[in-house]
Amino acid sequence: MGSLAAVEVSGLHFRYGARSILRGVDCRIPAGKLSVLLGRNGSGKSTLLRLLAGLLPLQEGQVTVGGHDLRRLSGRQRARLLGFMPQQHRAVFAFSVEDVVLTGRASYVRLVPRREDHEKALRALEQVGIGHLRGRSFTELSGGEQQMVMIARVLAQEPQMILLDEPTSHLDFINQARLLGLLRRLVGERLTALAVLHDPNSAFLFGDHFVF
DSSP states (O other), X not given: OOOXXXXXXXXXXXXXXXXXXXXXXXXXXXXXXXEEEOOXXXXXXXXXXXXXXXXXXXXXXXXXXXXXXXXXXXXXXXXXXXXXXXXXXXXXXOOBHHHHHXXXXXXXXXXXXXXXXXXXXXXXXXXXXXXXXXXXXXXXXOHHHHHHHHHHHHHHTOOSXXXXXXXXXXXXXXXXXXXXXXXXXXXXXTOEEEEEOSOXXXXXXXXXXXXX
């Protein structure tokens, strides 16, 4: 008997205009595991992640998340099931690290953040090991520190599953190992993760399940 599925994809097709990117994709992402998506450049890995996150419209096929049809989920419901960390993130304004992480609580906030939202943002920062950066400007941080802040932002969202698009890109070896070790630990705490990685060695060292 296999693990329960966090995500199931069936017959997924996607096109950008006349260009076909994904054709007949079927895959199953098990719950409580670190799954890794591997493939050559331009094979549609990032597109698949964005479809699963609900950031691109489903054109053909079926996607279920935690047993729910992705098309039927509201944005708020989707945010509580799935957290997404894109390949690149650019801060336009010099927000503090704490404020950046606090934006991960958007699906829970009605008018203004409550004390509980601030507490959970700080807890996420501590969980990632960067509580000491809370008052720093996000734009002044190194690339590795910014990646860790974005992980904390996703954790503050309290999703059941996180999707990460090449989270180790542009990181040095030490920060790659630190970030993947963190993901490994989070999955051990019953989170589900799906990450696009470009290094097969790192994938096989840290991953549980692989999609090619």
